[in-house]
Amino acid sequence: MSNIIIGTAGHIDHGKTALIKALNGFEGDSTNEEKQRGITIDLSFSNLSRANQNIAFIDVPGHEKLVKNMIAGAFGFDYVMLVVSAAEGIKPQTIEHIQIINLLGLKEIIVVLTKKDLVSSEELETQKQTIQKFLSEFDFEIKFISAVSIYDESSIVSLKEQLFSIENSTKSEENFFRYYVDRVFSPKGIGTVVTGTVLGKACELNEKVYIAQIQKEVKLKNIQVHNENVMEANISNRAALNLQGVNINQIKKGDLITKKGYIRGFDGIDIAFTCLKDKKLKHNQTYSLFIGAKKVEVKTLLFDGTQDKETGYATLKADEKLYTIFGEKVILRSGNDTICGGKVLNPVIDPMKKPQKKSLLEALDKNDFVSAYKVLLEVHKKGLGIISSTQRFALSHSQAIEFANKLDNVFIDEKDLVIYPLKTQDEVKDFIKNIYTKNQYALLSSASINLRLKWASINFIQSVLNELIKEKFLIAEDSLYKSANLKQDIKKDLKDIVLNRLKKEDIEPTAPYNIYDDLDIDRKLGDTILKSLTSNKQVVRLQHNLFIHGESLNKVIKIMREIIKEDGYIEISNFKKRVELSRKYLISYLDYLDNFSDIKKIGNKRYFII
Template identity: 30%
Template sequence: MAGGGQRAGVPSGRPRRGAARARGSGSPSDGAGLDGDTRVRLAPARRPGAPPPSAADRSSPDGSPAPDAPADGRGAALAARGETQRSTESGVKHLVVGTAGHIDHGKSALVRALTGIDPDRLREEKARGITIDLGFARYQEGATGLAFVDVPGHERFVRNMLAGVSGIDSVVLVVAADESVMPQTREHFDICRLLDVADGVVALTKADLVDAETIELVRLEVSELVAGSFLQGAPVVPVSSRTGEGLDSLRRVLAELADGAAGRRDDGIPRLPIDRAFSMKGFGTVVTGTLVSGRIDRDADLFLLPGARRVKVRGLEVHGTAQPSAHAGQRAAINLAGVGVDDLRRGDTLTVAGGLLATRRIDARVSLLDDARALRYGARVRFHQGTTEVMARVALGALRSPEDGDVGGGTGGAPLFPGTLDPGSSAFARLHLERPAALTRGDRFVLRAYSPPLTIGGGVVLDPDPPRGRLRSAAGAGRLRRLDRMDGDGLRQAVDLRVDEAGGAGVTAEDLAPRVGLTQSAVTKVLGALVAGRAVTAADNRFFATERVISARAMLLDAVTAYHRKAPLEPGLPREMARSGLGTLAGPELFDHVAEALATEGVLAAGRHLALSSHRVVLSEEEGRLKDRLAARFREEGLSPPDAVSLPELLGADTEAIDRMIALLVREGILERLGPLLFHRDVLDVVRTEVGALKASAPAGETARVDIAWFKSRFGITRKYAIPLLEHLDRARITRRVGTGRIVV
């Protein structure tokens, strides 16, 4: 299956099944939850000032709520609604906090001191004294629950750091007081800015190793680093994990952040990016991750993306406790049926059917860091979103001015399409992913160079499924500029744009949902508002831009009017000819909607033919005489009507005029076609009446019968006319063929 980078918990790409099974050999009742990690039994002694581990900590192997996986939790479709319902548990407000900072600056030690839980869970981490993969820990104080995501600081493990920090609510930027700002401090801070982390705090660790003057110098260097960013003016708290200095102050700051933080919506699309997957004895496949949006219930049917594999939730734990459901912002361990651990990888996403798109092509806004190297058109980069890492090619579009959010222009205001994007610049781009990834509008991502793998920039997904078309054109630049400006009422605009781009084919709410990052019910509400505002028109379950409907209406009326001019004696434009004539301007649903609307308004008569209500067949004097002569001739000839080939000579008229009048007589029901023959309706009425009367005149208990010989003799005709007439009587259900004869029914 396609998905993110290396499997969770595998520092060097080696399979971890054996380790997972060994770790998961117990059961929840003997101390290991579904997370399959018995680390709590091995937890180190408490650091000074740290609170004792709670019961939830002891039963929650990974320390419970962990990071947000995809970055869409901040600034994507759900947050853009402006609603701030936070997932709570028994009135507790949870905050997901990520650590960031250089290697050996004491991130894990700080988490351990704050929570009493060691976030380093791998043997190699404990042996080497460095964090390699994500670690999780939590603690609760009063009405505040803090879930820590501890990330590795070494430059070799930035990919793992990205998987953890991409969806956090707040960050603790850790800077060692004895070393100050270092390279990974800057890179981690840049990543937090690129992912639009909203707030945080700076922790100056190892404060017990330096004097007050050094603390102030480091504080100044940190201030220079964060100037103009989300951390400008944030608290800077000196702490010591060894002595406990400053830990209470840091806890108070974190509690204040939790009080002021906006929450995640429960009613969004269920979306859980996987950061760990393992097999546990007695349970089978277990995955862990943070529910970015929506909710997941026990026994729910879900899909794994990419790959659209159907799975079922057998059971789930939230914060180490079995629960009937998990809500947005909570970390969950989910026991899955229908998939093996070898079929999973970090970056796979659990969602519902139709919830998200597995895409390989996205349109985005891309910005480079000031100190990054230039990015050339077609460059191969590492694309990180949530827990996913995938290689991608970058096709640069129009240059964008970050100052005013407009497309950078050249001479005369035309958009510029650079071959290379300079450091500190921003542009629109189309990213071609080498493997599918589950993405939606508003997802934030980070770009790293292919080699050496340094962070160079990032951006936001504007369209997870862009239409085919030229990116480097005025129209392409205009479209992306429109998408980029969709803030505030952006969801409504995004839906409106998608409906417009669907053209004459229209689009359903089900098709729109994964493309705009909303549930189907939410899309339906937005569409309802657009319909009420007359920007969009509904036709059954499809939606069309009203301007498109107006254009289709005008074109259809023009086509019918032109047909009347061309063929005034015809009843109207054949319906299928009209449908094909509109081409791509109107699909079948839009065509039927417009035709029926015009009929309801009394403008058109809409049946097998489309005609203006004012249309009348008007014959010239000569045409009227020819029509009357034809009708009289067929009545006079009776059941041996004239051959059409002989009519021009018999009537002294040209073939084309005769054909037009015959077609008119047939439409009016005066003549009836029986195969290649034409009969006057009065003549056929006589035959139908006389044969039908045979049933009443038959002796009691007997069936009236008709055969070819009797029919020919009775009406004085040859077999040439008798056979078509008898078959006509069969179709009219006056007779029914039985063997070589017929009975009157």
């Protein structure tokens, strides 16, 4: 089914809500306050369907004090239906709504002149021309202009036909599902239900989604689109989601529901902004930021000085985390005044110098991702992760790699999605050389080096190891690497070294991984060595990470038997008086004692069987 969302715009009392009712019978002004005052206070949602076509309507308030509610709905529009009374023409809220629509980047407009029965055909034509002239000042595409009266059924039928001739949703599929909550409620016996517009990608019944603001994953227990239960909700569907695993008090209007792992929150974002005519954005001043259905107070920090600006770049700082993606549109308001619109350029805040930030924003403003990579690589000298490219650049991982391939002097790890400056290889090379120079018996793999250099991916480390082989500094033995100066098989020598290490440590042996790291040997190789020593009875495994030399174990067993002879029993307290060991070792040795046939355990004490 094709889906489009049409949002209304226009001055108060120009007939937006009445027009929706004439089209689909939906009574938008449902609350007592709305009916008494005769104005739409909050957003209302309804739809009109025919065959495989569905049109969802978002009817927004026209009152100047309720523009914030209008913005909350406008981010989800595919098309704007500008409603103008033929009797009154363009009014203040008509202008502000259109300015906001323009700032949000919405381009496709439907113009409906209402109350045509109140004017002559000449006056009607004059209003059409006036509206066209007004809209020509913006970069809009007018789909059609229609004149109607709710008392003239044929005009409503004609408008319906024109609406159904409109193409499918104008929203393009993104890399992941996003959904701004615009209502939260809890029907009796149902649980927590939210409504909103599906963005990015579809969501499916029973899948897990992520509430960003509370960092919680929940399950989609049910999905409704226009009051019908469905298996999935697609882009531009107005959908009600029944969330399992979250309380109604935990979620609120403006929260973002998405997929886990795609978006991180930051207390600031960088934007490019353009102010409305005769308006300027002020430095270090607090404004209301509208993004999606969310409203939050932010402080603006302008680039290039502190003078008020009509256009430019700014950082917006908030007292809470902002979850945004590259290219999202925002509105900044002061009180009841709309000041400017903006585009999120930098949703991932990195510590960087101001000139670097300026270069980054200029590149992002032009969608010049190659130049943006170059700036970010100056900041992320130990690798730029492009796993966040979906949020940072609104690019899929494959698209992000395509741009990375246009860079010079970089190593691209396509598996781990990291770009490294080639000069960083020298740092890894020096680190590896230092190990083998200090320890001629070092025998490591790329994985074991990665445990020490966590910022360097295994593939990046492998590229350095390959260089060291070419330089004849290392020799490869299967997946391990040894010094090129050692010609003999050093694995037997390492076995003796590990055994002697355990013998020296006696009854307080080091954990295996610590031994491997101290000896600069690969962990898998170390495990193989210990397994061999255990098989030969030279070493005994007491626990998962506790191995002891056989002679040392016999020594501690002799001590434990002496304690039983002297005290009649052994437990942790009298064992510790004779041997200064940590509780970990004491418990392990006592447990091992249970393997002997002449020992019985009663409670926490061990006795000789008489």
